[in-house]
Amino acid sequence: MATFQSGLYYSESHEYVRVEGEFGYIGISDYAQHALGNVVYVDMPEVDDEVTAGEEFGAVESVKAASDLIAPVSGTVVEVNEALEDEPELLNKDAFANWIIKVELSDKSELDNLMDVEAYKAHCE
Amino acid sequence: MEKKTCLYDRHVALGALMSPFGGFIMPIQYSNITDEHNAVRQHCGVFDVSHMGEVRITGPDAERYVQHIFTNDVAGAPIGQIYYGMMCYPDGGTVDDLLVYKMGDNDFFLVINAANIDKDVAWMQEHTEGFDIVLDHQSEYYGQLAVQGPEAEAVVEEVLGLPCKELKFYTAKVAPLSSPEGDTDLSSTANKATEAPSGAVGGAAAPIIISRTGYTGEDGFEIYGSHAFTQQCWDKLIESGRCKPCGLGCRDTLRFEVGLPLYGDELSADISPVMAGLSIFVKLDKEEFIGKEALAEQKANGVARRLVGIELADKAIPRHGYAVLTPEGEPVGEVTTGYHCLSVDKSVCMALVKTEHAKLGTELLVQIRKKTFPGVVVKKKFYDKHYKK
Numbered sequence: 410m411a412t413f414q415s416g417l418y419y420s421e422s423h424e425y426v427r428v429e430g431e432f433g434y435i436g437i438s439d440y441a442q443h444a445l446g447n448v449v450y451v452d453m454p455e456v457d458d459e460v461t462a463g464e465e466f467g468a469v470e471s472v473k474a475a476s477d478l479i480a481p482v483s484g485t486v487v488e489v490n491e492a493l494e495d496e497p498e499l500l501n502k503d504a505f506a507n508w509i510i511k512v513e514l515s516d517k518s519e520l521d522n523l524m525d526v527e528a529y530k531a532h533c534e
Numbered sequence: 535m536e537k538k539t540c541l542y543d544r545h546v547a548l549g550a551l552m553s554p555f556g557g558f559i560m561p562i563q564y565s566n567i568t569d570e571h572n573a574v575r576q577h578c579g580v581f582d583v584s585h586m587g588e589v590r591i592t593g594p595d596a597e598r599y600v601q602h603i604f605t606n607d608v609a610g611a612p613i614g615q616i617y618y619g620m621m622c623y624p625d626g627g628t629v630d631d632l633l634v635y636k637m638g639d640n641d642f643f644l645v646i647n648a649a650n651i652d653k654d655v656a657w658m659q660e661h662t663e664g665f666d667i668v669l670d671h672q673s674e675y676y677g678q679l680a681v682q683g684p685e686a687e688a689v690v691e692e693v694l695g696l697p698c699k700e701l702k703f704y705t706a707k708v709a710p711l712s713s714p715e716g717d718t719d720l721s722s723t724a725n726k727a728t729e730a731p732s733g734a735v736g737g738a739a740a741p742i743i744i745s746r747t748g749y750t751g752e753d754g755f756e757i758y759g760s761h762a763f764t765q766q767c768w769d770k771l772i773e774s775g776r777c778k779p780c781g782l783g784c785r786d787t788l789r790f791e792v793g794l795p796l797y798g799d800e801l802s803a804d805i806s807p808v809m810a811g812l813s814i815f816v817k818l819d820k821e822e823f824i825g826k827e828a829l830a831e832q833k834a835n836g837v838a839r840r841l842v843g844i845e846l847a848d849k850a851i852p853r854h855g856y857a858v859l860t861p862e863g864e865p866v867g868e869v870t871t872g873y874h875c876l877s878v879d880k881s882v883c884m885a886l887v888k889t890e891h892a893k894l895g896t897e898l899l900v901q902i903r904k905k906t907f908p909g910v911v912v913k914k915k916f917y918d919k920h921y922k923k
Contacts, residue, residue, distance in 0.1 A: 446551075447568050449874045450849050450881075452903060468903060470851045472567040472873065473783050475903075494849075 411440040411533065414505045418520050419529035420481035426523065427508065433482055434508035435460075437469060440533045442504040445471040451493040451500065452478075453509060458486045460512060462519050467509070469500065482519045484512030539584035540677045540761035541768055548772075548779055555782055556648030558585040563781040571784040571876050574750050578683035579780035580771045583756070584764060585648035588676045589655060593667035596640035603661055603824055604634055605807060607817035611636045616704040616745055619807075619815040621657060622825030626806040626832055630654050631797055633747065635706050643706075643743065647797050661824065677764025681777060682754030682788075684920065690755050693774040694767055696744055698755055703923040706745035709757075746922070749785060751792030753922040790871050790884070793843070793915035799854060799870040800841055800884055808832040809886065810841045811914065839867060840892040843914030845882050849874060850902045852883035852909075857901040858891075861908070866891045869900065877917040884914050 417425040423441035427434040442448065450470040460466040460480040467478040488511040493499060499507040514520075524532060536559040545552060550561035561582065563570060573579045591600060600608055606619030615636050621629040630650040635643035646654045655671050662669060681690050690698045696709050742763060748754035757767060771777040786796065795801050800810050807816050808829055818830050846852065852872030857865050872883030883900065891898060892911065899906040 446563065447566050450851055452850060465903075470874070472787060472876070473562070475851065475853055 411438070411443050412505075413439070413526050413530050413533075415526040417505070417526065418481065418523035419526065419532070420479065420523055421532060422479040424479060424481045425505070426481050426520065428514070428517075428520065431513055432487065433484060433512050433514050435478075435481060435510050435512060436508040437478070437500060437504055438529070439504045441469075442500050445469060445476060447472050448497045448500045451497045451509060453489045453493065454486050456486050456489060460484060460486060460510070462516075462522070470497075478509065480512075481523055482512070482514055483516055484514045486510050487513050537585075539582055540764055541582045541584060544765070544768060544772075545582065545779075550779070550781060553782075556585055557651070558648055560585060561779070561781040563783045564779045567781070567783040567787060568876055570778060570780040571787050573778035574683045574752055574780060574784065574788055575877060576684070578681065578685040578689045578777045579750075579784070580768065580777045581680040581682065581780050581782075581785055582678075582768070583680045583785075584677040584761075586678050587646040587648060587651035587654065587671075587673040588678075588758065589644040589646065589658060590637075590670040590672055591642045591644065591667055592640060592670070593665075594640060595665040596642055596667050599662065599665040599667045600634060600642050600644075601820060601823060602665070603658060604632075605816040605823060605825070605829070606634070607820050608634055608636060608642070609820075613638055614705045614707060616706055616747060617815075618704075620801070620812070621654065622806065622823075622829065623803065624825055624828060626808065626825050626828035627803040628797070628801040628806060628810075629657050629803070631795065631801055631807075631812075635743070635745065637706075637743075650797060675760065676758045677761045679757045679764060679767055679771070680748055680750075680754060681757065681771065682748045682750040682780075683752050685776065686752070686754040687922070689771065689774070689776050690744075690757070693770050693776060694757075696742075696757070698744055698746065701744070701746040701755070703746050703921050706743055706747075709742040709744050749794060750788040751794070751917065751919040751921075752788075753920060786871075787873055787876055790873055791875055791877055791917040792919045793884070793913075795841075796871065800886075805841070805886065806832060806837070809837045809839055836889060838889060839886050840889050841870065841884055841886050841914060842892045843882060843912045843916065844869075844885050844898060844900060844909040845880055845912045845916075846900060846907050846909040848907045849881050850905070850907050851881050852885075852900045852902060852907075856883075858885045858887050859899040859901060859906060860891065861897055861899060863899070863906075866898070872900075875916045880916070882912075882916045883909075887911075
């Protein structure tokens with residue numbers, strides 16, 4: 410069964426943002442990793458790339474298919490989770506602990522367009 | 535509305551992820567693709583392949599008819615022999631790839647792809663003129679299981695009680711067997727498709743066909759029988775715990791790794807067997823068959839595009855339809871199937887590329903989303919088959 414974590418902002422396409430100060434850690438939800446199955450590759454942007462809310466910034470590949478990653482918020486990539494390059498299956502082990510990119514948020518008001526955990530739970534049902 | 539196989543309820547009860555495939559709603563995976571893939575490579579897995587289509591050709595001209603529509607050569611075959619080959623259009627494009635079982639003199643059992651059943655049967659019927667045959671479409675009658683993996687022989691013998699040890703690669707028998715030799719008259723299974731199944735596993739009246747064939751690159755068997763028989767076999771196999779239920783997800787990764795084509799990816803109306811590197815199954819020394827002239831011309835003069843394997847240096851995964859480019863960026867083809875190959879831990883694909891870029895060792899790029907990734911042309915077999923011949 411999928412688990413849900415409170416305190417995060419969720420998008421309809423199953424990405425989350427964990428906000429720490431001016432920064433946001435973006436990853437995929439536990440519900441999303443369940444639906445994908447074995448993750449075998451994570452296609453990530455590079456540091457200093459700009460991501461735009463609602464636009465694709467990479468992909469998560471399971472054995473069977475590639476799923477686009479859609480940025481829930483806009484910002485500049487300041488870090489990518491390099492551990493996922495060698496161990497993409499970390500997303501299956503703990504999707505919330507293993508964020509994909511860290512961005513410097515360019516517009517915090519975009520967070521208002523995202524769901525809290527209760528709304529996201531309802532979205533997944 | 536997709537059709538259901540006779541095992542649909544069992545798949546749902548096992549918690550399978552169900553998805554449309556070839557006009558059927560089929561199990562893609564039960565646990566996960568990697569575990570199921572490895573079960574087949576290392577032990578044993580069972581697949582519901584009841585979606586496959588079956589056609590029986592009998593009558594005085596049955597052999598001549600099969601020779602006419604089929605690229606391989608079945609002339610003088612011993613009873614029980616199975617042939618892989620294609621039906622082609624006059625221009626050499628592929629109608630479908632299929633197995634032809636010789637069940638008796640002028641008695642053949644054809645196994646076709648689920649997605650192509652309607653098209654294939656129509657194609658066959660369009661070409662019966664001048665042949666004294668009975669074409670019996672039996673897809674509705676037969677269920678089919680594929681038991682695959684190094685332990686398949688023991689599982690089929692011990693769990694299902696179906697003798698199969700003596701079966702050679704690409705041969706078939708009816709079960710129960712009246713004789714351990716391969717000369718059993720398999721014709722007894724002809725035209726039984728409308729009869730009620732006997733109910734008992736291996737019951738004498740049930741037309742059961744077992745062959746040493748598969749689509750995984752491992753030893754294994756394919757077992758055709760009534761829906762009731764198929765359900766009983768499935769239950770026994772699952773209850774035994776010796777055979778993992780496997781979905782179409784790993785069926786695709788398994789066949790891909792050993793370079794077996796899938797109609798729709800590596801073969802199509804636009805991709806001839808010669809382009810796909812399957813000329814060995816096209817017998818141009820046969821007197822006549824549909825597509826022969828075009829395929830002979832392709833063989834003699836070469837084809838514009840060929841199917842190749844490409845191995846990537848990176849872990850990014852090429853998928854069906856992605857563009858293949860030269861190092862200078864000129865588009866020269868596209869990916870037909872690609873995976874991060876589970877048995878060898880590499881990202882590889884099969885791709886149809888312009889022939890001048892098809893030589894082994896040629897450097898190419900594959901466009902994966904916004905980036906291109908360097909690759910090199912390799913043999914389109916990424917893992918060695920382990921058949922028991």
